[in-house]
Amino acid sequence: MSIQTYRASLLHFAAPTQSPKEDYVYIADGLLVTRNGKIEFIGEYKDNIHQYLDAKHHDYSGKLILPGxxxxxxxxxxxxxxxxxxxxxxxxxxxxxxxxxxxxxxxxxxxxxxxxxxxxxxxxxxxxxxxxxxxxxxxxxxxxxxxxxxxxxxxxxxxxxxxxxxxxxxxxxxxxxxxxxxxxxxxxxxxxxxxxxxxxxxxxxxxxxxxxxxxxxxxxxxxxxxxxxxxxxxxxxxxxxxxxxxxxxxxxxxxxxxxxxxxxxxxxxxxxxxxxxxxxxxxxxxxxxxxxxxxxxxxxxxxxxxxxxxxxxxxxxxxxxxxxxSMLKTMSEAYKICQLKGNQIDPMQGLYLMTQGSAVTLDLDDKIGNLNPGTDADFVVLDPEFDELTALRFEHHRTPQDLIFALSMLADDRAVFATYIAGKPVYQAQNNTQEEVHNVA
Missing domain, CATH: 3.20.20.140 (Metal-dependent hydrolases)
Structure with missing residues (x-):
């Protein structure tokens, strides 16, 4: 399989943590690189894309890539x-x-x-x-x-x-x-x-x-x-x-x-x-x-x-x-249950429990649950502005915490733009007309 590059905002937890509210990695304009079903690199897009000019490129600018x-x-x-x-x-x-x-x-x-x-x-x-x-x-x-x-x-x-x-x-x-x-x-x-x-x-x-x-x-x-x-x-x-x-x-x-x-x-x-x-x-x-x-x-x-x-x-x-x-809707209901119990679940904690946290619990964090180089290329591309309401909601507020929390309340499968398993697309939304770009300036 050829090298694939993906441009999007990137959000994940690189290591096990008891403090997901603070210990996340967010790259607003990120580059994700995969090879042979594995993640090879993540980093800043502009600083690193020149190394991959011959790769097959997917431009998901404005989208958010999370671990599957x-x-x-x-x-x-x-x-x-x-x-x-x-x-x-x-x-x-x-x-x-x-x-x-x-x-x-x-x-x-x-x-x-x-x-x-x-x-x-x-x-x-x-x-x-x-x-x-x-x-x-x-x-x-x-x-x-x-x-x-x-x-x-x-x-x-x-x-x-x-x-x-x-x-x-x-x-x-x-x-x-x-x-x-x-x-x-x-x-x-x-x-x-x-x-x-x-x-x-x-x-x-x-x-x-x-x-x-x-x-x-x-x-x-x-x-x-x-x-x-x-x-x-x-x-x-x-x-x-x-x-x-x-x-x-x-x-x-x-x-x-x-x-x-x-x-x-x-x-x-x-x-x-x-x-x-x-x-x-x-x-x-x-x-x-x-x-x-x-x-x-x-x-x-x-x-x-x-x-x-x-x-x-x-x-x-x-x-x-x-x-x-929908794990996003599940996170929404988890928040409400915690409210009824007199405490809160932070949006980053919710995201952790359905990505890296689960992988750590299952002793699989060397394979899934994060975007670390060497792990399997299982990830999801979300479109935060999947309809008129969410476009309005995110017009001025796009911090990682706010994105995840609002998506948990407002999103469902309509927010899923594409899903990749082992570097291959297993789902693409019907409105996903993203073209491959072969030459990156």
Whole structure:
């Protein structure tokens, strides 16, 4: 692949930080250079473009280039049931989720939805997802195959559940272990792909299944783990009934060796103090899913508490309980939840949680989450002035903080001008008529 250069404003976090409000890098007139799917250079445009006069040039002046967004918790089979009306968590699963997921026993159908699902991610600027598939092994295969076609860094796993769901969605402890092991061997570290061991949540797995999955977690120490934790009060009470011998909800996963660095637990809204402590000790993370938490009436996540306890947090859409594929809109709802909890999330903190912060939590910041030379060229080009209102809004105010905050409130996929994965465009807006420039003066 030839060298590619991109002119735009550049914004990212070059290193892990506890102070994203201050520790960002912003270049108003920047130059991004890629070669063979990797970022080779970033810097000031005018000072450096003369070194790349023979490169294929993309002039995105007036646009903003960010690292591709990382969505750390979402459900691929729920794409078609987005915005289904009116239940809380447990009824919502029974009435909507399980009937839809039955369709994914058909691999051809799963492949069709995988294409739609990934296109929606790209359309919204998301270049990496941590994804729940269905219980069917062939559906996970379909998702990985489609992601591999675009050289995407995708983390995903087959959902495992052997009780408290319809018979036609159940696996067993043995089949879950066998299918998961086969999927790990096939897909984990296959190109840019990664695997996540995925019990749906404690109530839908027997102790035998959790034990079997915990054995796999010990056998494959670099594989991710994803599941749900303390989303809903009724769910928590149910876990206590099913596992009376365990100290709390998190202790169920801990007992079965499913708690460690690289484990990401969706929600974590109603945690006991001992659970916060254990998450901190193990470096496991919580995926903050604000649109889902509001939509399902689950509660308000305490981001300030997580920071106080030094527990890693990522930001996530949780489609289809979440109501949008847009990480920008997700950040908007995170801000509102924090307001209701009596604190604020700074716009740079919000951006950090869906780029570098997530990459650090997933131990992938040498590959994604920033624009550092040597990392994979996954990035999104935003058009801050995508309509008349935003053009007016940014007429006089274009500081990095103001740009990110206003975009989180006003933007959606209309602000995404282009999305690149491994240096290749996987999405371009219909109004994107940008011409390549081959000679730069």
């Amino acid at each position: 967004f990382i969505d750390s918790h979402l459900h691929f089979p729920q794409t078609e049931m987005l915005a289904s009306f009116g239940e809380q968590l447990l009824d919502w699963l029974t009435d909507y989720t399980f009937p839809v997921e039955r369709k994914f026993e058909n691999k051809e159908y799963a492949s069709r939805i995988a294409k739609v699902f990934l296109k929606q991610l790209y359309r919204h600027g998301t270049t990496t997802g941590m994804v729940y598939s269905s219980v069917h092994k062939q559906a996970a295969d379909a998702l990985f195959e489609e992601a591999q076609n675009n050289e995407m860094l995708l983390i995903a796993g087959k959902v495992c559940m052997d009780r408290h769901c319809p018979d036609w969605l159940q696996d067993t402890a043995a089949s879950a272990q066998q299918d998961t092991a086969q999927l790990i061997e096939t897909w984990h570290n296959n190109g840019r792909l990664k695997y996540a061991i995925t019990p749906r949540f404690a109530p839908t797995s027997t102790p035998e299944q959790l034990h079997a999955l915990g054995e796999l977690a010990q056998q494959y120490p670099d594989v991710y783990i994803q599941t749900h934790l303390s989303e809903n009060h009724n769910e928590i009470a149910w876990v206590k009934e099913l596992f009376p011998e365990r100290k709390n909800y998190l202790d169920v996963y801990d007992h079965y060796n499913l708690l460690r660095k690289g484990a990401v637990f969706g929600h974590g809204i109603h945690l006991e103090q001992s659970e916060w402590q254990r998450l901190r000790e193990t470096e496991a993370a919580i995926a903050f899913c604000p649109t889902s938490n509001l939509f399902l009436g689950s509660g308000l996540f305490d981001l300030a508490k997580a920071q106080q306890e030094n527990v890693p947090v990522t930001l996530a859409t949780d489609v289809g309980g979440g109501t949008s594929f």
